[in-house]
Amino acid sequence: MLSTDKLVVAYGGSVALHGVSLRIGGGETIALIGANGAGKTTLLRAISGLNPVRSGSIHFDGRPLGTLASEKRVSLGIAQAPEGRRVFPGLTVEENLILGTTPWRRWGQSPAKDLERVFDLFPRLKERRSQLGWSLSGGEQQMLAIGRALMARPRLLLLDEPSLGLAPRLAEEVYERIRQIAAAGLTILVVEQNTVLALAVADRGYVLENGRVVLEGRAAELKQDARVREAYLGR
Amino acid sequence: MADFIQLFINGLALGSVYALAAIGFVIVYSATGVVNFAAGQFVMFGTFAGVAMLANAGLPWPVGYAAALLAMAAFGALFFIVVYLPLRTSPVVTVIIGTVAVGIVMQNAALLGFGSWPFRLVSPLEGITIDIGGAAISAHAAMVVVVTGLLVGLIWLLFYRTALGIGMRAVAQDVEAARLMGLNVNRLLALSWMLAAVLAGIAGLLLGPMWFADVNMGDPIALKAFAATIIGGFGSLPGAIAGGLFVGLTELLGASYLSSAYKDLIAFAVMILFLLVRPQGVFGERIQDRG
Ligand SMILES: Nc1ncnc2c1ncn2[C@@H]1O[C@H](COP(=O)(O)OP(=O)(O)OP(=O)(O)O)[C@@H](O)[C@H]1O
Ligand SMILES: [Mg+2]
Numbered sequence: 075m076l077s078t079d080k081l082v083v084a085y086g087g088s089v090a091l092h093g094v095s096l097r098i099g100g101g102e103t104i105a106l107i108g109a110n111g112a113g114k115t116t117l118l119r120a121i122s123g124l125n126p127v128r129s130g131s132i133h134f135d136g137r138p139l140g141t142l143a144s145e146k147r148v149s150l151g152i153a154q155a156p157e158g159r160r161v162f163p164g165l166t167v168e169e170n171l172i173l174g175t176t177p178w179r180r181w182g183q184s185p186a187k188d189l190e191r192v193f194d195l196f197p198r199l200k201e202r203r204s205q206l207g208w209s210l211s212g213g214e215q216q217m218l219a220i221g222r223a224l225m226a227r228p229r230l231l232l233l234d235e236p237s238l239g240l241a242p243r244l245a246e247e248v249y250e251r252i253r254q255i256a257a258a259g260l261t262i263l264v265v266e267q268n269t270v271l272a273l274a275v276a277d278r279g280y281v282l283e284n285g286r287v288v289l290e291g292r293a294a295e296l297k298q299d300a301r302v303r304e305a306y307l308g309r
Numbered sequence: 310m311a312d313f314i315q316l317f318i319n320g321l322a323l324g325s326v327y328a329l330a331a332i333g334f335v336i337v338y339s340a341t342g343v344v345n346f347a348a349g350q351f352v353m354f355g356t357f358a359g360v361a362m363l364a365n366a367g368l369p370w371p372v373g374y375a376a377a378l379l380a381m382a383a384f385g386a387l388f389f390i391v392v393y394l395p396l397r398t399s400p401v402v403t404v405i406i407g408t409v410a411v412g413i414v415m416q417n418a419a420l421l422g423f424g425s426w427p428f429r430l431v432s433p434l435e436g437i438t439i440d441i442g443g444a445a446i447s448a449h450a451a452m453v454v455v456v457t458g459l460l461v462g463l464i465w466l467l468f469y470r471t472a473l474g475i476g477m478r479a480v481a482q483d484v485e486a487a488r489l490m491g492l493n494v495n496r497l498l499a500l501s502w503m504l505a506a507v508l509a510g511i512a513g514l515l516l517g518p519m520w521f522a523d524v525n526m527g528d529p530i531a532l533k534a535f536a537a538t539i540i541g542g543f544g545s546l547p548g549a550i551a552g553g554l555f556v557g558l559t560e561l562l563g564a565s566y567l568s569s570a571y572k573d574l575i576a577f578a579v580m581i582l583f584l585l586v587r588p589q590g591v592f593g594e595r596i597q598d599r600g
Binding site for chain 2: 122123124143144145148149153154156160161162163164165169172173174176177179222223226
């Protein structure tokens with residue numbers, strides 16, 4: 075469904091991704107793990123068209139994305155819950171969610187069904203539907219960011235550190251929902267530092283270090299891999 | 310008492326014009342972060358668009374008003390493309406100097422086109438007065454207040470009840486997140502500029518019959534609109550409305566009860582007081598809302 079080929083992305087003179095190649099098949103859940111500054115966010119931003127690509131390419135459904143604008147990528151079916159959640163602080167929960175329907179909704183079409191589906195997944199958001207974004211707790215903001223991305227009816231969901239800053243129990247709850255979304259058939263690329271959680275939901279994983287893929291494989295194998303265990307699982 | 314009622318309504322009318330100019334200013338500021346120092350000239354253009362369509366071209370007033378506002382919308386789009394887009398990544402100071410420079414160009418363009426002799430823009434309600442509590446109120450002043458009230462309602466509906474307006478608020482808060490929602494950011498920013506220009510145009514059309522249409526009218530309006538936004542709260546729409554009405558009322562009441570030499574003193578004194586004591590204004594919007 076999505077592939078990157080020898081992707082190079084740089085910020086001015088400093089190169090953040092040195093030729094990253096990965097491949098995501100339809101229906102797969104992929105974990106992208108790596109330490110601070112490894113380039114995980116840079117990769118997701120490049121896929122969403124927020125960072126320009128220096129060389130290499132990104133293909134979605136076999137079609138090169140090139141310099142396609144971010145909003146057009148969303149229309150193709152690539153939605154992202156970005157790092158730091160980026161909930162609109164001055165918009166209500168419901169307004170945040172309804173904005174997510176921008177790529178498909180035309181005049182007179184109702185977002186009600188999609189809204190119900192997200193509220194079923196995250197009942198907390200339903201209780202908070204008329205509260206402003208800034209007033210939500212970190213966990214609620216994360217749920218909103220994921221729910222908002224789902225409102226776009228995506229075919230590929232990009233998640234950037236959904237567990238960041240959440241208490242362990244809340245992080246597990248969020249991952250339980252991600253598992254549910256994956257089980258419904260959506261293709262997911264999840265970036266995480268919390269390797270245990272990410273590998274528990276993923277089919278396969280990639281390990282990124284200093285802008286390079288150093289390891290890839292089935293999630294079950296990565297969990298057993300000595301290097302992963304030492305560097306990311308703390309044992 | 311009759312005098313007071315008359316002054317009060319006229320003050321509300323003048324304040325409504327300031328409020329509309331201030332709302333346009335605030336819409337652009339919240340959407341793009343640009344402090345538009347040409348905002349007063351936008352209003353002046355509105356008045357002269359009215360002069361051109363009604364007095365010069367002799368169009369009947371509904372058509373003339375519509376044509377003037379259409380021209381203002383086009384001007385807003387032009388401003389977006391020619392001034393905002395090229396400067397969008399420049400430092401704030403550059404953008405500010407840019408809008409000041411464009412304001413001067415606009416003033417000189419008006420001078421070239423219309424000369425320095427003031428015009429009179431005739432109101433469709435010219436000469437009609439309404440009796441309120443024994444006071445003879447100009448129907449035009451009453452219309453200005455009513456039209457402004459309706460516009461405020463429409464603006465509220467746009468921003469809080471339509472997908473378009475919610476999208477414009479989203480872009481004002483977080484441009485990248487807005488892109489990730491599939492919003493066409495440039496289109497929404499262009500719309501913000503066009504909306505501001507149209508509101509300034511309406512302010513200019515409403516103001517024309519109350520003042521003389523003079524190519525130098527932009528600067529005093531800009532000063533009053535700035536004072537209004539500072540008193541009301543920089544970046545706040547309710548603040549722009551309350552501040553505009555306050556400045557208009559103090560101007561007319563001050564001129565009558567104190568001295569016409571000091572008519573602007575109260576508004577600017579209050580503005581300075583706010584800058585010193587409560588810089589976020591009455592409706593102090595939190596800066597963090599810009600994301
Ligand atoms: N806007 C930027 N300007 C310059 N350099 C940047 C910028 N954003 C990231 N970088 C650099 O690019 C590299 C990769 O950063 P990136 O944010 O992609 O890492 P990450 O894997 O997401 O890290 P984290 O786990 O901390 O979120 C880092 O060296 C970082 O310093
Ligand atoms: Mg990151």
